Amino acid sequence: MFGLMGKILRVNLTESKITEEEIPESMARMFLGGGGLATKYLYDEVKKGTDPLGPENKLIFMTGPLTATTCPSAGRYSVVSKSPLTGAWAQSNSGGFWGPEFKRTGFDGIIFEGASPKPVYLVCEEGKAELKDAGHLWGKKVPETTDLIQEELGKDFKVACIGPAGEKLVRIACIMNDTHRAAGRCGLGAVMGSKNLKAIAAKGSIPVKIANPEAFKEVAKKQYQLINDSMLKVGLETHGTNLLLDMVNVRGGMPTRNWQIGMFEHVEKVNGPALTDNLLKDRVACYACPIACGRVSRIKTGKWAGKEGEGPEYESVVLLGTACDVDDLNAVTMANFLCNEYGIDTISAGSIIAFAMECYEKGILTKEDTGGIEIKFGDADVLVELTEKIGKREGIGDLLSEGVKRMSEKLKKGSEEFAMHVKGLELPAYDSRAVKITGLGYAVASRGGDHMTGYIQGPTFIDTPFLVVEDSKIDDVYSPKPHDTKVLNDLENALTMFDVTGTCKFMGLMLDAKEWVNLIANVTGLEFTIEDFRKTGERVVNLARAFNMRDGFSRADDTLPGRLMKEPMPEGPAKGHVVDSLDTLLDHYYEERGWDKASGKPTADKLKELGLENTIADIWN
Amino acid sequence: MDIEIKLFFDLIKYLPSGTDSNTARISVAEGTTVGSLIDSLNIPSEIQKTILVNGVKACNETIINENDSIAVFPPMAGG
Numbered sequence: 189m190f191g192l193m194g195k196i197l198r199v200n201l202t203e204s205k206i207t208e209e210e211i212p213e214s215m216a217r218m219f220l221g222g223g224g225l226a227t228k229y230l231y232d233e234v235k236k237g238t239d240p241l242g243p244e245n246k247l248i249f250m251t252g253p254l255t256a257t258t259c260p261s262a263g264r265y266s267v268v269s270k271s272p273l274t275g276a277w278a279q280s281n282s283g284g285f286w287g288p289e290f291k292r293t294g295f296d297g298i299i300f301e302g303a304s305p306k307p308v309y310l311v312c313e314e315g316k317a318e319l320k321d322a323g324h325l326w327g328k329k330v331p332e333t334t335d336l337i338q339e340e341l342g343k344d345f346k347v348a349c350i351g352p353a354g355e356k357l358v359r360i361a362c363i364m365n366d367t368h369r370a371a372g373r374c375g376l377g378a379v380m381g382s383k384n385l386k387a388i389a390a391k392g393s394i395p396v397k398i399a400n401p402e403a404f405k406e407v408a409k410k411q412y413q414l415i416n417d418s419m420l421k422v423g424l425e426t427h428g429t430n431l432l433l434d435m436v437n438v439r440g441g442m443p444t445r446n447w448q449i450g451m452f453e454h455v456e457k458v459n460g461p462a463l464t465d466n467l468l469k470d471r472v473a474c475y476a477c478p479i480a481c482g483r484v485s486r487i488k489t490g491k492w493a494g495k496e497g498e499g500p501e502y503e504s505v506v507l508l509g510t511a512c513d514v515d516d517l518n519a520v521t522m523a524n525f526l527c528n529e530y531g532i533d534t535i536s537a538g539s540i541i542a543f544a545m546e547c548y549e550k551g552i553l554t555k556e557d558t559g560g561i562e563i564k565f566g567d568a569d570v571l572v573e574l575t576e577k578i579g580k581r582e583g584i585g586d587l588l589s590e591g592v593k594r595m596s597e598k599l600k601k602g603s604e605e606f607a608m609h610v611k612g613l614e615l616p617a618y619d620s621r622a623v624k625i626t627g628l629g630y631a632v633a634s635r636g637g638d639h640m641t642g643y644i645q646g647p648t649f650i651d652t653p654f655l656v657v658e659d660s661k662i663d664d665v666y667s668p669k670p671h672d673t674k675v676l677n678d679l680e681n682a683l684t685m686f687d688v689t690g691t692c693k694f695m696g697l698m699l700d701a702k703e704w705v706n707l708i709a710n711v712t713g714l715e716f717t718i719e720d721f722r723k724t725g726e727r728v729v730n731l732a733r734a735f736n737m738r739d740g741f742s743r744a745d746d747t748l749p750g751r752l753m754k755e756p757m758p759e760g761p762a763k764g765h766v767v768d769s770l771d772t773l774l775d776h777y778y779e780e781r782g783w784d785k786a787s788g789k790p791t792a793d794k795l796k797e798l799g800l801e802n803t804i805a806d807i808w809n
Numbered sequence: 810m811d812i813e814i815k816l817f818f819d820l821i822k823y824l825p826s827g828t829d830s831n832t833a834r835i836s837v838a839e840g841t842t843v844g845s846l847i848d849s850l851n852i853p854s855e856i857q858k859t860i861l862v863n864g865v866k867a868c869n870e871t872i873i874n875e876n877d878s879i880a881v882f883p884p885m886a887g888g
Contacts, residue, residue: 419857420886423818429887434817438880439864456830461818481887502887622864650885651859651866665866697886761864 189216190399191253191711193296197317199310201383202243202302206317211296217714218799221296222252223279223687224728226268229299230277231731231803236738240272241357241382243303249290249348249388250297252690253711256288256396256475258405260412261692263288263475265297266371270739272382273359273375273536273591274612274636277735280362280376281640281687282348283474284369286390289346293317293392304384309349311341312390322386327352329529330364337389349387350377351531356581357381358589360536360614364528368482368498369474372533374613374635375591399713407706415698416478420652424481424694425471427460429502434459436506436649439665440760441622443511443615445565446542447608447751450619451760454515458505462517469496479694485521492522492572500524500534506617507538512545512571519568523575530579536591539614541574543592543607544584552601559583605750610637611741620748620767621757623648623665625672627767628777631746632676634732640693641729642680655700656682666765673777681725688728727798730790733783734803743788746774810875811836814846817882820858823850837873844869846879857884 354377361377577585613636
C-alpha cells in the first residue's frame with residue numbers, strides 16, 4: 189500500500205535485538221496505520237492480564253499514511269500500549285516534527301518489547317537502527333536529554349524521550365518529542381521507563397511513496413489554503429487553544445476548585461488574551477500546519493522571571509489553574525513548564541493537585557501526610573511545588589504520582605466521589621453538568637476520561653460544526669436525546685481516522701469527510717470511499733473496546749465520578765444540573781454501536797461485520 | 810431595562826465607546842431581541858458568531874429580559 193513505508197522495527201530490549209518486519213498488506217488495508225495499525229499489533233501481541241509495567245507489555249509507536257506528506261497537519265504519530273494508569277487500552281498522540289522525521293528513516297513504526305537490563309536509547313537513521321547506552325542520560329530532564337542527544341548525534345536529529353517521571357514510573361508520565369510536544373495521556377512515559385528506554389532519536393530523508401503524486405499534491409495544497417483562509421484558524425493562531433476558556437466559563441462548565449463549581453471568578457487573569465498579552469513570545473506551528481496554535485511563552489515578572497518554554501494549552505490552564513483555584517498565570521505557566529521538563533501529563537497533574545487540595549480542605553489529607561505542606565486551594569507556590577514533587581516522585585509526590593483513582597482508593601473517607609476520573613484517567617477541562625452528552629463521551633472512551641476520542645465538546649461547548657460527520661448538531665445541552673448518542677458515535681469513528689492517518693484533529697473541524705477521503709485515496713492508491721472512512725474508524729474503536737473487554741472491563745466501567753452524577757452544580761447557567769441520564773444514554777449508545785446492552789461488549793455480529801472475528805472468542809467465551 | 814453585554818476577541822470593538830473592558834451595561838427597550846441588539850451594536854450580520862444568553866445558546870429571535878447577560882463570540886475551534 190502506498191503512503192506507508194511498508195515495514196516496522198521490532199526492538200526486543202531484553203535481548204538488544206532489532207529486526208525489521210514487513211506490514212502485511214491485508215492488515216494495512218484494514219487498519220491503514222497510526223493508532224489503528226498499532227492497536228491491531230497490541231491486540232494480537234499483548235495477552236489478557238499483562239502487567240502494564242512488566243516486560244510483557246509492548247510500547248508501539250506508529251505513524252500514518254499521511255504522516256510526512258504535504259497534507260496539512262500531517263505531523264502526528266501515535267503511541268499505543270496498555271496503560272499503567274487505567275489498565276486499559278491506551279493511545280497517546282503528538283504533533284511537532286518527530287513523527288515525520290522518524291517515518292522518513294524508512295519505517296512506519298516501532299514495537300518495543302521486553303525490558304533492557306540497563307538504560308538505552310534507540311537511534312534511527314536512513315533505514316538503520318541501533319541501540320545506544322543511555323546511562324549518562326538517565327535522570328536528566330527532557331530539555332537536557334534532547335540537547336545531549338543532539339550534541340552527540342547532530343542537531344538535525346529529532347528526539348522523543350521521557351523525563352525523570354517516566355524513569356520513576358510516575359503513572360501520569362508522558363513521552364515528549366521536540367522538547368515541548370507531548371504524547372501526554374495515559375502514562376505511557378512510565379511504560380517507556382519500565383523498559384529502561386530513555387529516548388528515540390530519528391533522522392531521515394527517505395520520501396513517502398504516494399500513489400497519485402500530482403493529484404495528491406493538488407488536493408493537499410487546496411486544503412492547506414482552505415484552512416489558511418478559514419475564520420476558525422484566526423482565534424487559534426492569535427490566542428492558542430486557551431481562547432476557549434471564556435466560552436466554557438460563560439457556559440458554566442469550567443472545572444473550578446476540583447469541579448466544586450463551574451465558573452472561575454478571575455477568568456480574565458488566565459484567559460487567552462491574558463496569555464497573549466503577558467507571556468506570549470512567539471507562535472509555533474507543527475509540521476505542515478497552517479494554524480500555528482503552539483505558544484512559546486516567557487515569564488516576565490516575579491520569581492520565575494526569565495523562564496521560557498512552550499504552552500500552556502487550554503486544558504493545562506484549566507486543570508493547573510482554575511481547578512486548583514489558582515489565578516496566577518505565571519504560576520500556571522511555570523507548573524506547565526515543569527510538567528514538560530519532568531515529562532508528566534498536565535491534565536492529570538492539575539487534576540491530581542486539585543484533588544489533593546480538596547482532600548486537604550476536608551481533612552482527608554493532613555500536614556502529617558504532606559510533609560508539612562499546606563495544600564490549599566489558590567496557593568500558586570504549592571501548585572508549582574507539588575508539580576515538581578510529582579515529577580520527582582518525592583515526598584507527598586509519591587502518592588500523587590499514582591493518579592486520583594489510586595489515591596482515593598487509599599485515602600477513602602468519601603474522596604472517591606470527587607476523584608475526577610473515568611477508568612483511572614483524570615478528566616479534561618469541561619464539566620459535563622453544563623453539557624450532559626460530554627459525560628457519555630468521557631464514560632465510553634476506551635482510554636478512559638478523555639475528550640479527544642469523540643470531541644463532542646466541539647459542537648456543544650464551543651459551538652463548532654464538525655464537517656467530518658454528516659450531522660453534529662446537538663439541540664439541548666441539558667436534555668440529551670437518543671440522536672445525540674449517534675452524533676458521539678459518528679464523531680468517535682471519524683476522529684479516530686486522524687489518529688489512524690497521522691493528522692491533527694483540528695483539521696477535522698475544517699474539512700469534510702469527502703476531502704479526507706480524497707487525500708487518503710490519493711496517498712494510498714486504495715479505492716477509498718466515505719463508507720470506508722467511517723468503517724475503518726469504527727473498526728479501530730471496536731478493536732480498542734475488545735482489548736478492554738478481554739481484560740475484564742464491562743458496562744460498569746462506563747461511568748462517571750459521583751460528583752457529576754449526584755452533586756447539583758451550585759451556581760451559574762448549569763445550576764441544579766447533574767448528569768442524571770447516563771444509563772439511558774448508554775443504552776442508546778450501545779444500540780447505535782451494535783454493542784450488548786448488559787455487558788457493553790461488541791456483539792459477535794458487529795465484530796464479524798467489521799472483520800474482527802478473531803476477537804469474538806476472546807471476549808465472549 | 811438594563812442588560813449586560815460581553816463581546817469577545819475581535820468583537821470588542823463593537824462595544825459602546827468608552828467601554829474599558831469587554832463588558833458593558835446598557836439600556837434597551839423591553840421586548841428587544843438578540844438580533845436587534847446585535848444590529849444596534851453595528852456588528853455586521855455576515856460575521857459568524859455564537860450568542861449565549863445567561864450562558865445558554867440563543868438565536869436572533871430570543872427575547873432579552875432585564876438583567877440578562879448576553880455574550881457574543883466569534884467562531885472558535887480547538888481544545
